Amino acid sequence: MSAVLLIEQILNGLQFGVMLFLMAAGLTLIFGVMGLINLAHGSFYMIGAFAAAATAAATGSFLLALAASLVAAAVAGAIVEMTVIRRLYKRDHLDQVLATFALILIFSEGTRWLFGSFPLFLEIPEYLSGPISLPFGIQYPQYRLAIIAVGLLVAVGLFALIARTRIGIQIRAGESDREMIAALGVDISKLYTFVFALGAALAGFAGALIGAIQSVQVGMGEPVLILAFVVIVIGGIGSIKGALLGALLVGLTDTLAGFLLPAAFGLIMEPSAAASVGSSLASMSIYVLMAGVLLFRPTGLFGRS
């Protein structure tokens, strides 16, 4: 195996991780500030992708499509927060799980009703398509590099938002002490709607970015949702820093395990069987990682006990 291939795989892992971060950031914020487990977060990912695909089909502009994904997911998030989610903050996790599970059913079949059963089309814009040459003769798709860059920018933006702005102060206050932010004279319900819509918008944005290289279809959000949960649990629920680290860890583990394990088994078995056994273990790898982290740090890497 060549070093070039390994570097390329590390880039792939990073890109996957950055993507997961966009999903996980919203999820962890919503949990940190409102104490809500939101299974329907994957639906916003799907809504973003569908909004982007529909907009791209109508206007032909990828940037407009991205903007549409942000707006559509944020609006959907705000509406859901104001009509349903708001009533769940004081409930136990069990009620939240059921209610947001119900939302998944509604969103998924609702989307199918609107857009039909077949996948939609969304493509990479012309100016980002094709590979770019990196040092050491690595050919790497520009679009994936762009995703890494955009994702890291969003991460920086989020950290700045939370560390520097008034809203950020309120969010941090909300994480540590819910009564306190009321005492600060903050309109809690507005803050909550904002945080929820922000999380939804990030998920929708991720959906649109990924929709261009994967398929835009009903149910696309759930596998990502599960991974995002793995991420925030590894990172420590409520911690943006943890979400970033967790996302990169999961991204790298998944990519490298999928690549290295079959190769490793190839040393001791015949190729076909090695490919099969190796990839079986690889598909379990991130769950093993998560269980391992929790066994040694029961509240995740950056979680508060």
Add this chain to the structure above:
Amino acid sequence: MRKETILNACVLLGLLAVPLWALRVDEPFIITLATKAVIFAIAGVGLNFSLGLGGLVSLGHAAFFGIGGYSMGILASHAQSYTPLMGWPLVIDGTNSMPLIWLFAVLISSLFALVIGALSLRTSGVYFIMITLAFGQMLFFFMISWPAYGGEDGLVIYVRNGFPGLNTLDPIQFFGICFALLCGVLLAVSRIARSSFGLALGGARQNEERMQAVGLVPCKLYLIAFTISGAITGLSGALFADLNRFVSPTMFSWQMSGEIMIFIILGGTGRLFGPVVGAAVFILLEYLLGGLSEFWHVYLGAILLGVVLFARGGLIELIVGREVAHD
């Protein structure tokens, strides 16, 4: 008599009456549906034992459901092909006998529950929800790619396993077996809930600090509860496999865990009959709504949402009111 006791009796009678009526009017599929409801109810009673009584929200109970299912699948497939399950160090043959399969399912799933529980109970709250989910997913992906027993295709068992003295292929007789097991499980769970162990477990759910101060170890109580819970859910998995004469990794999926949890919340968390009511209503909704539209999931979602938002404490609370303290 308490209102809830009357309701519980009505639910059991109803569950019994529907298939008997179906038998009369020759609608065997209704019997199959009722059997499915009964089996899901057992799975729910299992989860409710750790969730309702012990407050352990496990989103990985599909693991035990699947293990129970595969216990049946593996044993029966070996019996079907006349190959031993294990040749060394001792010979274990497959079997077609339901009681043996149940025993095996209960043993294996409680063993897994013991291990998964011991590891997961180092965490609590949301982390517990997620780590159980992780273990469930691990097994799910393992089963999909484990080629020996069919992988994602699953395993087909051509003939339903046998029970001494009964014809299990007759829908109503198989229903009878499942129904009797449900009653047995309910009886055992209600006894355990009122026993010293149940009292201590409920105490631990409400106040861990108190339990430690009186010298009881919450963690041990939880682990025992989780193991029993896994065993019951495992039993239901074996029955479900026999209902379908088929097992597949979908039994391990996280949606399955979610569904089992839905039965409980729908009926009423911590209530003995919560999962029974929940499973029956869920199957009924699936049946009725499925006829309405291709997009019936939307309606199902809306109804579930309505229950969470407006019928706190589930359907049983809606009917009989808030639970009263009793000894």
Add this chain to the structure above:
Amino acid sequence: MTDPILDVRNISKSFGALKASDNISLTLVPGEIHALIGPNGAGKSTLIKQIAGGLQADSGEVWFDGENVTGKTTVERARLGLGRTFQVSSLAMDYTVSQNVVLGALGHRGKIGLKGFFRPAMKDTALLDVANDALSQVGLDGFAKTRTSELSHGQRRQLEVAVALTLSPKVFLMDEPMAGLGAEGSLRLTGFLDQLRQQAPILLVEHDMDAVFSLADRISVLVYGKIVATGTVDEIRSNPIVRTAYLGEDDET
């Protein structure tokens, strides 16, 4: 002087820069009530937690009944005979009063056993006898079937004590049992604790000075994590350090 049954030796505990316990030593001998007083935030509850086992001290040792229990868990200490009541009521709120005390009796029995999975706990006469006895001692016998969450604040305090009683402990650790009890209730509990010291000595954290002065054989005063004085009621009343540091300074009692 008799050997102390509880012997706290040079315990220190810091939370960051805050020294919650600063080289604390104190003893409890059979038959006495040793009261621990001090202003809010002096570190009384932190000290109780270290004695009961919920919190590990940074340094120092706790000896109980001739045994070093510093490394033991809460559960192990409870089984050795440390009976504790909590400052904030720590009860199973959805259970009846009776169920809460039976839980204590069950803890005292020590193991649940196989029978414990099938025999209804609330029909186990051995457990019920212990429980009812404890309830009548604290005067809650009329409330056995009441849901705990429906009890008044004072009644929950009494129930706390009743649960501790079921453990037949060798020592009671009581964290503000009088709080919220009202004059009449305090008076009755005072009388009861006065009797109770014959059963087992009590380490009593209390703000109610009337109760402390009428009950305590010895008083220790804790200020900013340090014991500034230990002595009889009269010694403490006349101790100038105590007067400035605590008694004269605020009247929050």
Add this chain to the structure above:
Amino acid sequence: MKLKFLALVTALTSVAGVAQADVKVGMITTLSGGGAGLGIDVRDGFMLAIKQSGRDDIDVVIEDDQRKPDIAVQLADRMIQSDKVDILTGIIWSNLAMAVVPSALAQGKFYLSPNAGPSLLAGKGCHKNYFNVAWQNDNLHEAGGAHANSIGYTNTFVMAPNYPAGKDALTGFKRLYAGDLAGELYTKLGQKDYASEIAQIRASGADSVYFFLPGGMGISFLKQYADSGLTLPLVGPAFSFDQGILQAVGDAALGVANTSQWSKDIANPTNQAFVTSFQAEYGRLPSLYASQGFDTANLLISAVAVADVADADAFQAALKAADFSSTRGDFAFAENNHPIQDIFVREVIKEGDVYTNKIVSTALEDHSNAYVSDCKM
């Protein structure tokens, strides 16, 4: 689940059939959730044929299996027990077929497969009441191998999801493929990101890629492959190039070779009439799956016309004769009741705004399957 509509076809024309009771057909297929597009196509193709036949004595009960094996089994139980169907059909996925078909056959029912063709049902588990009207699962992959040989690929990289159908696919490809393998990869089922695999393909020195990634997995792979700058020729079975999903792949699929037993440009009159009437009826181009549904129904109609379903032997013989005009042209059943048919190589093209396929060559002529000798009926 109970999307029930009885196909009560009005008797516009009086067809002189054998005087007999109505034939009841149970169709279990996937109509909701992911993968619904395939089931909907099979259903629409099937019902179009029934409608065109004008027969009012074929009742079709249609139910949605949600792509869940347990639901499919329960539906089959219900159709057999309550609806008293004579014939079952409609299942899309091999794992669902394996769950339903053997027990239905054991209960004396007929099963006509419009899509799935697991090897067990072609070999050891073959049955005289089981007829596969689509293909044995290996067929299109075998054609892939044959195509690779004929083009002269000698170092192909092969890839499929890590589940039984994926392993069967690569086995099928290797059966006829004569060259070397540059690499063999099993991906996670449902995987959507193939960056890692594409990097490995790039590093492998392969001269071509054969992949089996049905549905959304294929869409993702094709888009990412096109963007990676890799230009090695791709070959795959028709499942990733179906009419329903091609529009979601877009330009990325253009020019890719794929193997199929059907294409909308097969020049026989039956097929041309089918394409036109399907478009007129449903407003979209028919897919591979629609053609399979259509053929399945026509096979059924041809048998009903000459035999009574109650007479199992006669009905078997009538089905086996395959006396209907298939959209694929020549069609016959092998010993094990699986098709003997031509398998074509198609290429993805753009017709106006619509992406579709055109036939470029024939990979295998009158191709049967590898399991005939295992089948003892």
